Amino acid sequence: MDAPLLKERERATFNVTELIHLLNGSEEETKRRKELESWLYNNPVFRQDDRYQISREEVYERGLQKTRELVNLCRRKNIKFDSLDFARLNISTLEELPFFLHVIMFIPTIRGQGTEEQKRKWLPLAEDLKILGTYAQTELGHGTFLRGLETKATYDVSSREFIVNSPTITSMKWWPGGLGKTCNYAVIAAQLYTKGKCYGIHMFIVQLRSLEDHKPLPGVTIGDIGNKYGFHTVDNGFLRLDNVRIPYENMLMRYAKACDYIPPVNPKINYGTMTSIRVDLVKDASVILAAASTIAIRYSAVRHQTEIRPGEEPPVLDYITQQFKLFPQIATAIAFHFAGDYMHRIYDKVQSEIFDGHLSAITELHGISAGLKAFTTDTSIAGVEICRRACGGHGYSNASGFQRFYENWLGSATYEGENTVMYLQAARYLFKCYDNPKEAPETMSYLRYPQNKMEWNVKSADDVSNYATLITAFEQRALSKISSTAKKLKNLTHYGMNRNDAWNAASVDILHSIKAHCHYFIVKNYMQSLNHLKMSSPLRQVMTAVALLYANYGIDEHAGDFLESGFMNGKQINLVRAKILQLLKEIRVNAVAIVDSFDFDDRFLRSALGAYDGNVYNRLFKWAKLSPLNKTEVHSSYKYLRRILQSKL
Ligand SMILES: CCCCCCCC/C=C\CCCC(=O)SCCNC(=O)CCNC(=O)[C@H](O)C(C)(C)COP(=O)(O)OP(=O)(O)OC[C@H]1O[C@@H](n2cnc3c(N)ncnc32)[C@H](O)[C@@H]1OP(=O)(O)O
Ligand SMILES: Cc1cc2nc3c(=O)[nH]c(=O)nc-3n(C[C@H](O)[C@H](O)[C@H](O)COP(=O)(O)OP(=O)(O)OC[C@H]3O[C@@H](n4cnc5c(N)ncnc54)[C@H](O)[C@@H]3O)c2cc1C
Secondary structure (H helix, E strand, C coil): CCCHHHHHHCCCCCCCCHHHHHHHHHHHHHHHHHHHHHHHHHHHHHHCCCCHHHHHHHHHHHHHHHHHHHHHHHHHCCCCCCCEEEEEHHCCCCCCCCCCCCHHHHHHHHHHHHHHHHHHHHHHHHHCCCCCEEEECCCCCCCCCCCCCCCCEEEEECEEEEEEEECCCHCECCCCCCCCCCCCEEHHHHHHHHEEEEEEEEEEEEEECCCCCCCCCEEEEEEEEECCCCCCCCCCCCEECCCCCEEEHEECCCCCCCCCCEECCCHHHHHHHHHHHHHHHHHHHHHHHHHHHHHHHHHHHHHHHHCCCCCCEEEEEHHHHHHHHHHHHHHHHHHHHHHHHHHHHHHHHHHHHHHHHCCCCCHHHHHHHHHHHHHHHHHHHHHHHHHCCCCCCHHHHHHHHHHHHHHHHHHHHHHCCCCCHHHHHHHHHHHHHHCCHCCCCHHHHHHHCCCCCCCCCHHHHHHHHHHHHHHHHHHHHHHHHHHHHHHHHHHHHCCCHHHHHHHHCHHHHHHHHHHHHHHHHHHHHHHHHHHHHCEEEEEEEHHHHHHHHHHHHHHHCCCCHHHCCCCCCCCHHHHHHHHHHHHHHHHCCCCHHHHHHCCHHHHCCCCCCCCCCCCCCCCHEEEEEEEECCCCCCCCCCHHHHHHHHHCC
């Protein structure tokens, strides 16, 4: 163990194990998670970290090898795909496997939208991996605008079949994970046509490849869409269907019937699978940012550079600017951890209502999950990059471990709902509640009260250490944005603009409003979660400092909003900034211990900079020697170099 990290750990003022169990939910949860991880990481197939030295094809092949090992493990240990245990295993693999769409979207869509008969037929096949499916909704021409999707499923009454067709090049399915080479089935989103009338998007189970030799079936043109920023193990694919016939029973009909069409009670119930992933992405944002913070903090405690006082080369973690970069990332990761817990609670509650036939809450769930998905993924993507940059040159090396997180996580601003679109969807719900405050859910209860002007009763740095005053600050900032935007929308329509054009004209203000609302919700949920949790006083002192940092940092980051709302003045902003510096100093002694509490296995981080023992430089050198260029002392391309060296200019 590198001495600096040892010293850092000895200085901690709280019990790391207590925080590990708190973040995991309990000691039993911690034990179970570590047991699952050990099964995974003790398998050499999962220890391959030479992924940047092999080709895309080899990376894909490794992905299938890992899939095989994961599936065998699940079978040996009787771990079901819809279990919490599998979810833990999945995040430990960073869900990079070619078949993960099968688990996170194909099966859930059948489970959520199939009739009992359809579930009896398809779920055993899917859960036993007799078939491998993906979720094929996005097309070359449309990903966001689902009502604009062009794939057609036309009901042929005479044969009791659907004819599924890609009428144009833009109607080709494009992006679905595992579609290119892995999956032999898909749930296809298509416009349902019956008796000459279009009834909108419905989901259809379509076989794409032979179960005998995996060759594409007649009428199916299919393949990989090529290299991307990340998810190199995943064969995101394209699919063109040329009048492929499927049985009537292959349309998922829990909520709608095709023959003599019966519409779903709420047409958006077909969008339910996307909502479930958005809910997961909130917690994933916490995991990704916590992993990046772990790497950056441990490295910053080991990396000594330049001088504060002559003759002393301190760990870069002693620089206040380094603390100002990194400690808010730790705080954000914990804030999003609690937001993810909240999202899962709400999701489970609404899901049980839906299964009882009450669909009213799906709009609220959509409004909340769309906003938090956008807010937490945007923020965590930026946070990972802050962590990487804080590690200087070695942060730029693949040996740092950042690229694996960053390249996969970058996509979260786009997949499962492009973030701007998700913000605007959440805003649509927020402004509806603003106009009808009595219908506002608990997360928007502040809209119910008269918007009386308030001033922040803050006179000293101590006042910005009070959860209630901080929550009020974020509430007033959000209210100020929402009410001024609502006024703008009203004026636009008052002077003759129609509602849609007014919405578009005010959409930048609308974006600011929903982001302010999400920020308020995260702060409030974070602080209320800590208040409800039992913990020792040393740990509560640390967690309080981190939560206060999250809130005060948020005020400083958006000071203009808080001043514009008239709720705060310049003097109070300076009190906030003073508080931030005081909190950085307070957190410094525990920084390494806090990231130790995230409890990431080195084999998950795969980082020469963030390994638990802090043995950075030997790990960097060992990693560099793996470079394919170092297989020989003189590279075979020397022949070109020699000509360059011998050529005359
Ligand atoms: C690295 C570690 C972790 C990695 C983890 C990786 C996991 C995932 C990785 C990859 C998988 C990615 C899979 C995909 O990307 S699948 C495809 C995702 N696609 C989308 O999300 C499409 C986004 N577009 C839409 O959802 C819709 O087009 C829309 C933007 C919502 C608009 O829909 P529409 O035009 O029909 O609706 P309107 O705007 O006219 O009206 C909105 C009303 O509908 C209600 N609504 C909309 N969506 C929903 C929903 N999902 N649930 C419930 N209700 C919904 C909305 O509330 C409005 O209701 P109102 O009452 O106001 O009319
Ligand atoms: C890694 C990855 C994996 C994926 N996996 C799958 C999968 O398994 N299955 C699947 O079906 N799809 C998948 N997708 C596709 C993904 O869901 C879509 O790319 C996503 O929904 C965005 O749609 P789009 O590409 O059409 O973007 P667009 O909507 O075309 O976005 C382009 C720009 O237009 C803006 N814009 C669009 N509409 C509006 C609006 N109404 N108001 C304001 N601005 C707007 C957006 O903000 C954005 O800036 C995946 C994508 C990625 C990157």
